[in-house]
Structure formats: structure tokens, C-alpha cells
Amino acid sequence: MPLLVALAGGVGAARFLQGLVAIFPPENLTVIGNTGDDMEIYGLYVSPDLDIVTYTLAGLVDEAKGWGIKGDTFGFLDMLSRYGYETWFRIGDRDLATHLHRTMLLRKGLRLSEATADICRRLGVEVRLLPMTDDPVRTMIRTEAGTMHFQEYLVKRGARDAVLAVEFLGAKEAKPSPGILEAIQEAEGVIICPSNPIVSIGPILSIDGIRQALRRTRATVVGISPIIMGAPVKGPADKLMRGLGIEISAFGVASLYADILDTFIIDFRDSMLAKRIESELGVNVMATDTLMTSFEVKKRLAEAVLHSIRG
Ligand code: GDP
Ligand code: CA
16 A cells, blocks of 8 residues: 655645545555644643644544534633633633643653654544644734734634734744654655645645655645635635735645645636646646535545546
């Protein structure tokens, strides 16, 4: 069986990976997760995108929301709010145990990649999930209302501020976590999941050596568009792309990855963009159903990706 690497943000990536592990051996898959959204809150180290992927692959995720644990309660936050704390970042009671466990492991001196491996093992997740880096990187959004952490922009302020710039604090000094560059080099295929190109895939590609490794690898690199018919399926990708002057379309996303992509998978509803992506960006295009509304669609999308990797 070949080795695969996937670059992943949160919900869009997790949905796709659910389909992939149904048809591909998870132990042959390395997932590189975004940690630009990580933050410390109430003294806890929270890693939203790693948790979404972990909970989804462990079968624990709240499918309706796409994040958090299904059936979770919020007694902890309710009580904190009585003590006068802000509770805009929603941490469920079960979810809290994950953040506490991770924080205790980090305090003991483990690296984030080691803590992540421990959480995955205990929840029965068989893919190798690697944070993009063990070093601190924070996605900061510069807006008309000031510069803020991505979570504050998205969750606290509901993505209402016009975006002026996006910055990955600490990315220049950060090193890829152990095993990432080797995995990219040895892979037969690399998948760029349908994730936010600016704040999920962007931070991963900003880590020293990762983009270069993707340009150099003999692996076939296949991306999936998170934008369908000029809009994201969920989340603020359109607002961030607009702020950075990037066309809000599958073409705009492909243009961000053109130097590393062999094939870009777009939704069949966007098939009129295929010629333009191929001729202007020099990337092969495949159009199929990418709106992952059912397990069947997720699996079929994963099959299409495997097919384009194996040729
Ligand atoms: P986040 O951290 O949870 O926002 O996670 P991601 O970056 O992985 O996901 C956000 C992106 O996933 C958005 O740009 C969505 O458009 C995309 N997305 C979510 N569901 C789907 C889907 O069913 N199909 C496609 N093509 N994209 C999706
Ligand atoms: Ca995220």
C-alpha cells in the first residue's frame, strides 16, 4: 500500500478524511494539521483543528456543528460565566478533558506532537496526526477594528470586521514537527484537503521547508477546492480571500497552490473554470461532486483523489 500525506485544517478536512480512511489504510496516512488557530484560554492549551480531526476520526464529533463532542454539556462554561469570565470560546465538559490532558502533558515537557500522538492513541485514531510544528505559531488577522487572534476574529466577533492582512506570528522561526519532511519526501501522494486556503493551509505552507518539500517531492500533489460556486461551504474563507485580493473561486484557490499542485479537484458545478485553471496555472483539473453531504459522497471523493494519485 502506498503512503499518503494530507494537509488539513478543521471541519472541511475532517469530513474528507472520514471518507478517505473508509477506503484507505489509516496507518499509511500522515495528516499534517494546522496549529495557527491554537491558543491558551483559562490556562488551557487548545488546538481546535487537531481536535476536530481527532474527534471526527474517533467517531466522537458533533456532526451537526462539525466540531466538539456529540452530546457534550456546557456546565463548566456556565459556571465560569458566573465567575465573570468571557465564554465566547465554547468548550464542552468532555472537550475540557482533552484540553486539560494536553496541557498537563505539555507541562510535563512533552512536545505538542507527542501529546497529539498520545491523544490519538487513546481515542483509537489510527492515522498519524502531526501538528505542522511543535513551535508556537499564531494566526493574527489585521482588520479595520485592530489586529486580533484568528479565534477572536471568527468566534468572538463573528468575522464581521473587514480584513486587511493575515499574519502567522512565529512562523519564520518555527520548524516542521519531526517526521513531516520525510513523510512528504517518501509519499506517493499528497492531498491538500478542502480547507480554508488562507488560515488553515496557509499556515502549514508558511513553515520553513514544507512548501519546498512539496515542490520537490516525487509524490503526486492533489488539492480539493473548498470553494464551490464562488462561496465557501462554511466559514470565512471568502472574507479572508477578499481582504487579500484573491478571486473567490476554485481558480483563486488553485492560484495559491499552483507551484505545488499536479491536479486540482473542483466541484462539477464549477466545471466551466477547468480550462482557465489548466491554461493559466498549468494544473490538471478534475471536476466531480465535492459537496460532502453524505458518507457516500465523502467516499466517492476520496476514490477520485486516490485515482488521480495512482493515474
Ligand atoms: P475550519 O478550521 O473548521 O474552518 O476548517 P477547514 O479550514 O478545514 O474548513 C473550512 C473550509 O472547508 C471552508 O472553506 C469550507 O468551504 C470547506 N468545506 C467544508 N465542507 C465542505 C464540503 O463538503 N465540500 C467542500 N468542497 N469544501 C468544504
Ligand atoms: Ca481552523
